Amino acid sequence: MKPAISILGTGRMGSALARALVQAGYRTTVWNRTKQKAEPLAAIGATVAASVLEAIEAAQIIIVNVSDYTATAALLRNETVASAIRDKLVVELTSGTPHGAREASHWIVERGARYLDGAIMATPDFIGTDGGTILLSGPREVFDSNRDVFQALSGNAQHVGEEPGLANALDSALLALMWGALFGTLNAIAVSQAERIDLGELARQWTATAPVVEGLVADLIKRTSAGRFASDDETLSSISPHYGAFQHLLELMEARKIDRSVVDGYDKIFRRAIASGHLHDDFAALSQFMKE
Numbered sequence: 343m344k345p346a347i348s349i350l351g352t353g354r355m356g357s358a359l360a361r362a363l364v365q366a367g368y369r370t371t372v373w374n375r376t377k378q379k380a381e382p383l384a385a386i387g388a389t390v391a392a393s394v395l396e397a398i399e400a401a402q403i404i405i406v407n408v409s410d411y412t413a414t415a416a417l418l419r420n421e422t423v424a425s426a427i428r429d430k431l432v433v434e435l436t437s438g439t440p441h442g443a444r445e446a447s448h449w450i451v452e453r454g455a456r457y458l459d460g461a462i463m464a465t466p467d468f469i470g471t472d473g474g475t476i477l478l479s480g481p482r483e484v485f486d487s488n489r490d491v492f493q494a495l496s497g498n499a500q501h502v503g504e505e506p507g508l509a510n511a512l513d514s515a516l517l518a519l520m521w522g523a524l525f526g527t528l529n530a531i532a533v534s535q536a537e538r539i540d541l542g543e544l545a546r547q548w549t550a551t552a553p554v555v556e557g558l559v560a561d562l563i564k565r566t567s568a569g570r571f572a573s574d575d576e577t578l579s580s581i582s583p584h585y586g587a588f589q590h591l592l593e594l595m596e597a598r599k600i601d602r603s604v605v606d607g608y609d610k611i612f613r614r615a616i617a618s619g620h621l622h623d624d625f626a627a628l629s630q631f632m633k634e
């Protein structure tokens with residue numbers, strides 16, 4: 343029989359999670375601090391609880407999706423709730439840090455409940471589809487025995503490890519990659535605008551170049567994980583040509599008075615590696631210069 347599920351927090355994401363569960367046939371209860379935001383979910387078949395306690399008592403699985411872990415703690419960390427969650431499964435899908443997840447796991451497990459921590463790698467429109475990824479960490483058997491629930495939320499729900507902080511750690515790593523691309527795009531837009539390149543042309547040429555960049559990213563991760571920092575026959579590009587092309591970018595930005603905030607970080611890392619004698623090593627050698 344399908345377990346009853348409650349969702350605490352029906353903001354943009356929590357509402358999407360609730361819709362996916364109702365759609366998949368789960369008896370779904372929702373609670374939100376601002377009750378009006380939960381009420382539209384009643385029209386599709388969810389039950390709107392009047393309190394956190396009522397929502398917890400209505401279900402075996404409690405999914406939390408509020409703004410941050412401080413908000414979660416404000417909802418759960420009192421004696422009435424602590425005794426109500428005993429023997430239930432709490433799934434924290436609020437974004438947070440690895441440390442926050444470990445601490446929350448400890449608190450929940452100490453109260454006789456099970457805990458999984460998750461990171462949602464998608465926007466609300468991807469929830470309930472095969473394109474949405476949710477990463478979960480915590481006890482493997484808890485994930486396995488509730489796999490159907492997670493699959494209903496995202497066709498690509500994945501268990502990434504037993505240690506509860508792992509999903510959030512991976513989330514931060516992937517966001518670092520994403521922001522690298524987004525801030526890089528801001529820089530590319532600024533250069534294009536200064537040089538009167540049509541932004542449609544930028545988009546077209548990026549589509550053509552993206553597979554090359556994807557290959558470079560995959561190669562960088564692979565070589566770093568193998569510790570292959572010296573240039574060899576398989577090196578796609580050493581630091582030297584990268585740094586040469588980077589100087590052209592800096593010169594153009596200087597001439598056009600484009601803000602250097604994004605590229606100054608790159609420059610610092612290049613310089614550290616080059617000063618340590620790595621100019622002709624594989625680009626992956628830069629990975630050794632990322633610690634303060």
Ligand SMILES: NC(=O)c1ccc[n+]([C@@H]2O[C@H](COP(=O)([O-])OP(=O)(O)OC[C@H]3O[C@@H](n4cnc5c(N)ncnc54)[C@H](OP(=O)(O)O)[C@@H]3O)[C@@H](O)[C@H]2O)c1
Pocket residue numbers: 351352353354355356374375376377379407408409410412413416417435436437438462463464465466
């Ligand atoms: N939206 C996305 O694309 C996306 C993607 C991945 C992960 N996430 C994560 O999902 C979580 C929710 O995001 P969202 O986009 O749904 O944000 P949102 O629309 O701003 O909703 C925030 C929710 O948190 C609740 N909340 C905030 N502080 C609270 C408190 N002190 N006590 C009780 N409830 C509180 C809000 O309640 P009220 O309605 O009463 O204000 C609302 O339900 C965040 O951790 C976010 O990082 C979002």
